[in-house]
Structure formats: C-alpha cells, structure tokens
Amino acid sequence: MNTDIxxxxxxxxxxxxxxxxxxxxxxxxxxxxxxxATSHPPAHQGVPNRTSPDANPSDHSLDRR
Incomplete structure (x- = not known):
C-alpha cells in the first residue's frame, strides 16, 4: 500500500x-x-504460513509413554 508523501x-x-x-x-x-512510520509492516507480507498443525509441540508429558 503506497502513501502520498x-x-x-x-x-x-x-x-x-x-x-x-x-x-x-x-x-x-x-x-x-x-x-x-508509526508501525513497521509485517516482515514477510504475502508469504503463506507453511507450518503444519503436527509441528507444534504437544502439551502432554513424555514421561508416561
């Protein structure tokens, strides 16, 4: 988005x-x-998020596996 200066x-x-x-x-x-500028634009504008839902660490402890 361009702004008039x-x-x-x-x-x-x-x-x-x-x-x-x-x-x-x-x-x-x-x-x-x-x-x-009052705020910085996002660093990677237009880049799709390629993180799969399985990539997040689980909330369960590994002690009982």
Missing part, C-alpha cells in the same frame, strides 16, 4: 511510496520534512 508546510505531493524514516526537502517551499 506531502509537504507539511505547503501540502505539495513530493513522493508516493512506503517508508520507515525519511527526510525530504520540498522543491516548492524548501521546507525540510521529516517522516517516521
């Missing part, structure tokens, strides 16, 4: 995309804008 002073659209931290100077008003 706009100048905080004049509102000009400067970029579109995703960021974690970004410093960019507005070409119109020359204001230096600093952006920081």
């Amino acid at each position: 706009r100048c905080g002073h004049c509102g000009r659209k400067m970029a579109e995309g995703q960021y974690i931290t970004l410093s960019i100077k507005c070409p119109r008003c020359r204001t230096l804008n600093h952006f920081k």
Whole structure:
C-alpha cells in the first residue's frame, strides 16, 4: 500500500511510496520534512504460513509413554 508523501508546510505531493524514516526537502517551499512510520509492516507480507498443525509441540508429558 503506497502513501502520498506531502509537504507539511505547503501540502505539495513530493513522493508516493512506503517508508520507515525519511527526510525530504520540498522543491516548492524548501521546507525540510521529516517522516517516521508509526508501525513497521509485517516482515514477510504475502508469504503463506507453511507450518503444519503436527509441528507444534504437544502439551502432554513424555514421561508416561
């Protein structure tokens, strides 16, 4: 999901995309804008979960087997 990155002073659209931290100077008003993501996206977006239900450790003790 891409986000519009706009100048905080004049509102000009400067970029579109995703960021974690970004410093960019507005070409119109020359204001230096600093952006920081509020949360990180998932590390492996779109990768299916391939863990089988049998791979989880059981809750039963192995002492009585």
